[in-house]
Amino acid sequence: MSVTKETLRKVMIVGSGGREHAAVKAFLNSNKVKTLYVAHGNDGMFNGHNEIDGRLQKVDLSIERQEDIQKLAAISQEMGVDLIFVGPEKPLSLGIVDVFENEGLAIVGPSKKASMLEGSKAWAKDVMRTLNIPIPDYVNFSDPDKAKDYIKSQPNPVVVKASGLAAGKGSIVTTSKQEALEAVDLIMVQKKFGEAGNQIVIEQRLDGEEFSFFAFTDGETVLPMAWARDYKRSHDKDEGLNTGGMGAYSPYRENEQELTDTVMKQIAQPLVQGCREKFGFTYKGILYIGGTFLKENGKINPYVFEVNVRMGDPEAQVIYPRLKTDLVDISMGIIEGNLGQLGRLDWDQNYHVCVCATSGRTRGKNGWYKGYPQRYATGKEISGLNQISPDSLVFHSGTKWDTEKQCFITDGGRVLSIVSSGVTLGEAGNKAYQEIAKVDFQGLHYRKDIGT
Template identity: 35%
Template sequence: MKVLVVGGGGREHALCWSLASSPLLTRLWCAPGNAGIAEVAECVPIGAEDVPALVRFARDNAADLVVAGPEAPLTLGLADACAAAGLRCFGPSAAAARLEGSKAFAREVCAAAGVPGPRWRRFDDPAAARAHIRAEGAPIVVKADGLAAGKGVVVAATVEEAEAAVADLMERRVHGAAGATVLVEECLAGEEVSFFALCDGTHAVPLAAAQDHKRVGEGDTGPNTGGMGAYSPPPVFTEALRDEVMARIVRPTLAEMARRGAPFRGVLFVGLMLTAEGPRLVEFNVRFGDPECQALMVRLRSDLLAALLAACDGELADFDLRWAPLHSLVVVMAARGYPGAYARGSEIRGLDRAARVPGVQVFHAGTARRADGALIAAGGRVLGVAATGATLREARDAAYAAVDAIDWPEGFCRRDIGWRAL
């Protein structure tokens, strides 16, 4: 089978790396890809949001499957355009992708489906949002309604911080039109977990869970990022909790989306807060998380391509997945200054040494090749150093041994990934 993966980050490298081992695969492309993806797939110079060009390439090259990595092409209608061209696409329609594209829509679906979550209000008027914040007090959460690359959420410790977030978002100082509407939500207390389920519109199969580290600094301090590391499985997420999440969140959501005429096919990312009252929904995403995807792929023992095809073809009712009895941990190496302004073009050395650490796989997120062949940083989050081990501590130690083998003075990482469990 011929497969086109859309995207060019660490998540897409992990997907390509896993797909490349499938006995069903005959050819693998990635658009636009990156320097690491080029080692396992043919990179195609088409942007991830150029839906017409992506569909044209897939059709002209008789691709059997298009796999959407990031959320933007899905909200722009990639799956719909593929269907119109007679192509199979792993990922939801634009109507179903609104579960991530609009936080307010997702909350409305949850209310109709009885999914447990925080108290929330939607605001189009900044003054009304500020008045509600003053009435509720802090801590409180302010969210951009639209897509903001995982950075549109402010967990405000004070009323003043929340009001500043409203101003930044609604006056379009950050994230543009995505923040024209905001949600103000109750701040839930507990541990956050990222859970993933494979969906075919009617049935859902649990994938696995991971725990992400959103803040840029050790001890979960500083601003939110796209993710500075992850590990899987989280010890706090038991089989009983998994079954409860499937029963109270995933299946009711699938049923409500089908009732609305927008059946959800693809991977549903369920952002959870494990509160004293039980698991409650923080947010939905409509694609694999990044870097959680890397932590999952190095543990997956089933054929990923077969699983994605089963989701596309409505065949998940009797499908199952096998996972290695291992722990995994991913450390993200980012360019200094991230998530603020950062420099591009610095040279990265030593990846060959890092790859020799047992159990390690280095995924590229924002890399490119210079004309002389040197590997350079080309983004904010640049590398995902993943490792597996019989215990989480073994995986952590291997990942940081690999990080220490990489020669990149202009990069940095958190040194405490996995601290909640360890």
């Protein structure tokens, strides 16, 4: 019997970060969810600042290898899970969607083939060039010496990218030839990102207004989400190293519909259609396009830097709380191929601001930890979470519950995020900073310019 919105009761989210915590909150807002399993989640989801929902249950299995996918499929069948929603890119690139669909399980996400759009930036660039989607000029390299020769021949700064999955940190924006040459060494010779750096993309550096565009798609219909702006650099004024994200806010700007129409027409719809008609695979799930707007001859033109096959983090923490359309209905529309029947998505019009608390600089036994996104310490006691206003949200990313100390401790680079809302961007930002000021742990670091 096919699963319908009327019979749906059991949902499973795959993932463990702040993005997945935000998805947990979104699914628990639905009265169509009887039980929400999380594989494997994090301690903050099950013992956090906000009241814990009795429908939430932990599945103690993390997807790291192919055999983990088989195990989770068997668990899902045994528990009678009706819908699986995948958060991070790694399980998607390992082929979780293909395996689960072959087992007759309803799952939201792109196939292994489609996930190569994120898993291989080099291949993704070739796909977009074939489809005439606007992208910066680029060249792919598998030989570091040839890559360096190319850099030496370029008159302008370039961006050097690891082609494979690098947790959002594999793109190095350079300002000189020397920096670019060092980036090649870092990625291809020193293997900073492991096998992800076996191949690199060197592309023209475009300095415009960067954007992140998100959409749900069933392979035919593309439903754009609300816009969000994220902050990648580790320090204020966009200084410091590139990170997975230090904060975000949504909505992005007043003329969002104009931007949406532009990106839909020139990028999102041609990409989904082209994957189906020219490359022979259906792209379904969440589409995440990162790029920049350039003003050229009086027009605003978008260019794509990268395609990701999942929701952004921390953008999810400001987009999912704004989503008023039931995420169960959206998920079933993707799976059943009738997403178009939903029409436009409904959004809370208030501004939402997310500020990420990270593990910063601390002294260790053998010197200093530089802090996220470089080497950082863990196991630091977190205080102040019980003082956070119930009007704000706390999403955990890298925390662990210490049963002896009866408190949360740090367990990652990005530790947690605070999300607050308001009628204006300024009001939402002020609330978020008032709340995060209540949180403390050794080495705590966060940007102080999110939304300003």
